[in-house]
Amino acid sequence: MSDITITIKASGDKKYEITFDPSITVANLKEKIGEIADIPASSQRLIYSGKVLKDQEQVSTYKVQNGHSIHLVKSATKTETPAASTSQPQQPSSTQSVPSNISAGQGSFNPLADLTGARYAGYSQLPSASMFGPDGGMNSNLPDPEQLTSMMSNPLFQEQMNAMLSNPQMLDFMIQQNPQLRALGPQARQMLQSPFFRQMLTNPEMLRSAMEMGRQQGGAGATPSFPAPGGASNDTEQDTNTNPPPEIPNFANLFGGANLFGGAQPPADNRPPEERYESQLRQLNDMGFFDFDRNVEALRRTGGSVQGAIEYLLNN
């Protein structure tokens, strides 16, 4: 039988072209795919036209034709974070057709990957480039207390926080990232999931005092330990609102490790665009993009990235 060329579509928008003789069995095809796709044949599952292909059958029995596509799904492996399929919204608001996470399928869990998702396009409050140092890192670990407070009172942020804390994977990641938490073991998890902790994170006043406390104790660098979940939090639960107890730690460290504060939800920036994007606008002007409104729009969409803005301007 003559060879056919088909497209193998894997998760995360990966595609592989593969040419083969359709009289081979599905198992053979999987081996071929294994050579190019870095997924062992044993954990591949192939789907064509709504049918799961069975290893012992010949590919030709499924009447796969030249130019058609076969879906490749990695099956569950117990040992590592499964790189499941694609594009499923964890937030009900994102629509089905827009992949919420373009790097889904990378194998390892990356909480920041979400940020590259298309649903963030057009967010007007993406961090401006000025928040980042020349090397792309943040200038400081955390925004100043004013910024933080306004960020915390942002309902969007609170929603995000809650979503984050109810996502077990996220919690694991946070715990892994932070040696102090790791040392606490399973307790850390309990603590992060406790309503008390959540309340603490969603109460701007409380956070502010906690931060100030941390500062007085020697700034963000010093590491006062996190309260042990058992005793401390029980004692403090009653008076959280009025009188933040001194054990409230430099919780920011928790997030500093994962760089979530800077990354996950940027503070609302209320400066006018000409100020906020001053340097980027100048660069764009130098390059011959003179339309102020469009430049601002482009920068907004790309979160202040000049490169991205140029691409946007050229494509629209």
Added chain:
Amino acid sequence: MSKIPRNFKLLEELEKGEKGLGAESISYGLTNQDDITMTNWNGTIIGPPHSNHENRIYSLNIICDEIYPDKPPKVRFISKINLPCVDNQGNVMVEEFDTLKNWKRSYTMETVLLELRKSMASASNKKLQQPEEGSTY
């Protein structure tokens, strides 16, 4: 506006399904490719991540009879699933599933499969205890 006739619409869906032009998380195609009436279809839904359906593949049977797409197709799960809109024979109940209940002519099998997947991923359903993987009705 003129209505797209049944066969044109189904041919379009067939091509989309075979070439994999649609969403990656689902797949569909004719059960028997010689079926010129294009009535019986297979569908698969790849279980949404962060739910009990993660890494599972659900097979479905879709019947697009003569009145499709004026009326919704009949959709039945072959793989066992625990979902409020699915009865104990695997049939997706029209009254319980909004996409079928409020069917629009512009909907496709892809719409149905994606909406089912969305329902599987919804907050109220994603933690439902699921039957053993691979079991069928």
